[in-house]
Amino acid sequence: MFRKKFIIGLSTALSIILFIHFAITFIYLSPDNSFRTKHWNVMNEYMSPFFTQNWNLFAPNPVNRHESLQVRLRYTDANGYTKTSPWLEVSKPIIQDLQKFPFYHLSPSARLSEYLGAGVHDYVWKKNKQQQAALHSLKSFTNQMLQRYPENFKVNGKIDHYQLRVEVNEFPRFDKRNQPDSKGEFWYRETIWLPYKG
Amino acid sequence: MDKIMRFLTKEHALIGLSITRIFFGIALLYELLINIPIRYLLWGPKGLVPFAEYRADMMERHVWTIFDLSPTEWMVDLVIFGGILICLLYIIGFQTRIMGVLMFVIMFSLYMRNLDITHGGDNILRILLLYIMFTSVGRYFSVDQWLKKRREKKAKPPSWLSRSQLLTDSKAVIHNFAWLACVIQLVFMYFSSGSYKIMGSLWQNGTGLYYASRVQDFFNPDLTPLLWKSDLIMILMSYGTVLFQVAFPFLLLNRFTKYVAILSACMLHIGIAAFMGLVDFSWIMIGCEMMLLTNTDFYRLRDYSRQIRKRFRASSEQKEVQIATTIEQAK
Numbered sequence: 262m263f264r265k266k267f268i269i270g271l272s273t274a275l276s277i278i279l280f281i282h283f284a285i286t287f288i289y290l291s292p293d294n295s296f297r298t299k300h301w302n303v304m305n306e307y308m309s310p311f312f313t314q315n316w317n318l319f320a321p322n323p324v325n326r327h328e329s330l331q332v333r334l335r336y337t338d339a340n341g342y343t344k345t346s347p348w349l350e351v352s353k354p355i356i357q358d359l360q361k362f363p364f365y366h367l368s369p370s371a372r373l374s375e376y377l378g379a380g381v382h383d384y385v386w387k388k389n390k391q392q393q394a395a396l397h398s399l400k401s402f403t404n405q406m407l408q409r410y411p412e413n414f415k416v417n418g419k420i421d422h423y424q425l426r427v428e429v430n431e432f433p434r435f436d437k438r439n440q441p442d443s444k445g446e447f448w449y450r451e452t453i454w455l456p457y458k459g
Numbered sequence: 460m461d462k463i464m465r466f467l468t469k470e471h472a473l474i475g476l477s478i479t480r481i482f483f484g485i486a487l488l489y490e491l492l493i494n495i496p497i498r499y500l501l502w503g504p505k506g507l508v509p510f511a512e513y514r515a516d517m518m519e520r521h522v523w524t525i526f527d528l529s530p531t532e533w534m535v536d537l538v539i540f541g542g543i544l545i546c547l548l549y550i551i552g553f554q555t556r557i558m559g560v561l562m563f564v565i566m567f568s569l570y571m572r573n574l575d576i577t578h579g580g581d582n583i584l585r586i587l588l589l590y591i592m593f594t595s596v597g598r599y600f601s602v603d604q605w606l607k608k609r610r611e612k613k614a615k616p617p618s619w620l621s622r623s624q625l626l627t628d629s630k631a632v633i634h635n636f637a638w639l640a641c642v643i644q645l646v647f648m649y650f651s652s653g654s655y656k657i658m659g660s661l662w663q664n665g666t667g668l669y670y671a672s673r674v675q676d677f678f679n680p681d682l683t684p685l686l687w688k689s690d691l692i693m694i695l696m697s698y699g700t701v702l703f704q705v706a707f708p709f710l711l712l713n714r715f716t717k718y719v720a721i722l723s724a725c726m727l728h729i730g731i732a733a734f735m736g737l738v739d740f741s742w743i744m745i746g747c748e749m750m751l752l753t754n755t756d757f758y759r760l761r762d763y764s765r766q767i768r769k770r771f772r773a774s775s776e777q778k779e780v781q782i783a784t785t786i787e788q789a790k
Contacts, residue, residue, distance in 0.1 A: 263625075264624065264625055264628065265460070265464060267625060267628075267629070268464060268467055268468060268628050268629070268632060269463075269464075269467075271629060271632050271633075272467050272632055272636075275632065275633070275636040276636075279636060279639065279640055279643070282640075283640075283643050283647070286644075286647060287647065290647060290651045292654075292655070292658070309520060310520055310521075310522045310567075310571065311567075311586070311589055312586060313582075314582055314583075314586060314648075315582070316579065316647075316648050316651040316652040316655070317652070317655050318579050318652045319656070319667065319671045320652060320655035320656040320658070320659055320662070321655050321656065321658040321659030321660075321662070322659040322660060322661045322662070322667070322670075323659075323661060323667055323670045323671035323674065324670070324671075324674050325661065325670035325673075325674070326674070327674065327675045329675075356675045356676065359676075359736065360678070360679070360680055367493065367738055367739075368493070369493055369494050369496055369497045371739070372494060372497070372501055372576040373497070373500075373576075374676055375575070375576045375577070375578055376507060376573075376575045376576045378676050379575055380575070398507075398575060401507055401508070401509075402507060405500060405506070405507060409500065432673055435666040435669050435670075435693075438669060438673070438687045439687070
């Protein structure tokens with residue numbers, strides 16, 4: 262008899278816990294509404310860090326443009342002249358590496374692309390704090406690339422500054438989908454010159 | 460009442476969860492192995508997220524991970540190579556419960572150490588590893604089970620832990636609720652993703668899949684352009700994706716529609732892997748689908764495949780007899 266009572270009691274307790282947990286998760290995942298906004302801090306406190314989640318996978322709209330990071334370097338050459346390099350690609354070599362294989366995310370570049378993709382997107386489209394955080398990520402990424410892979414950013418001199426820009430390529434829309442990316446529109450967003458501490 | 464008791468104290472979906480365990484183990488093992496060359500860049504103290512920056516962020520979130528034990532590169536090595544060992548033991552099902560806890564600790568630590576390199580697959584893996592810890596994922600295809608059977612053959616007396624009926628029952632109840640939590644979480648994932656897509660204009664006009672697959676990060680130069688050949692197929696696939704994701708929870712309510720849901724999910728994820736290159740994400744998701752099948756489903760599947768094999772063998776034997784008769788007649 263005790264066994265039965267215990268099992269029923271345990272099951273009831275677990276049912277209540279699951280119900281409350283998933284009720285909170287449901288509201289946490291719901292689109293913006295007044296209830297969610299009102300109780301967001303409490304819900305976020307509960308969900309973080311173990312149950313934090315976001316399932317906006319390609320939603321509400323998928324990104325519909327290529328966003329790539331480029332860098333140019335200002336350096337002092339052997340004669341003491343200050344020179345500027347052309348724009349060098351940061352994102353594209355990573356993307357090219359990913360596309361080498363049929364199942365191209367089977368490469369360490371996948372994680373780098375994830376990092377860069379989020380940073381570049383937020384730098385162009387987000388505002389204030391989020392944009393600043395994205396710029397910080399891009400600076401960190403570029404610094405790491407310049408230090409770890411100097412052969413990809415070779416200049417004849419000592420680098421003292423660098424400038425970042427995001428190239429946005431609005432590739433052909435659905436009705437012109439057979440056209441190449443180059444037929445789409447291009448526009449850029451640049452940072453100021455940033456000091457390079459090597 | 461007895462029926463309810465039997466239902467509650469019988470562990471469900473043991474085969475499916477064991478397969479999910481193997482899928483999850485391989486997924487994390489793959490991530491650790493493939494990122495060995497750039498481990499310091501991704502998770503190192505002087506990497507993309509320097510240790511001080513990571514620590515400040517975690518202090519705000521009140522989070523601690525294994526990386527906090529030491530801000531050095533050997534700590535990264537310990538997590539990566541220790542993690543590889545844990546994954547291997549988890550896959551083969553050795554000390555599965557302990558390995559399950561360690562798998563979660565490793566996954567959580569890696570996830571929190573650099574949040575900017577994570578994707579949806581990591582997110583669901585991190586959450587499900589927490590729930591799955593409380594299930595008996597080592598009941599099939601595991602060294603633990605093999606050792607248990609060997610002990611039973613040698614007629615060694617069971618330990619006091621396994622003799623206690625109340626403890627065994629409680630373990631089963633916890634297993635069942637943890638499994639239920641995994642299923643509900645999966646349902647929330649699909650439904651949430653699908654309902655957000657409904658709000659998007661590109662999914663509404665049926666072009667969502669085109670844009671998602673053309674973005675350079677997900678573009679497979681050999682395969683993706685084949686998808687775009689027909690407007691109709693492209694549009695139907697876009698609508699089909701959204702419809703499937705929203706319908707997923709309801710399809711699970713009936714045995715036959717559940718099979719449709721699982722089959723559709725596997726096809727969707729194989730498609731995502733092939734055309735968009737998201738192999739790791741798709742692998743994790745297919746692993747999740749396995750836990751939706753009960754033991755009875757797997758036995759049914761086994762019987763069905765046996766029948767097919769039998770029929771195939773019978774028809775090929777019949778053909779052989781026919782050929783032999785024709786040859787004899789020709790002689």
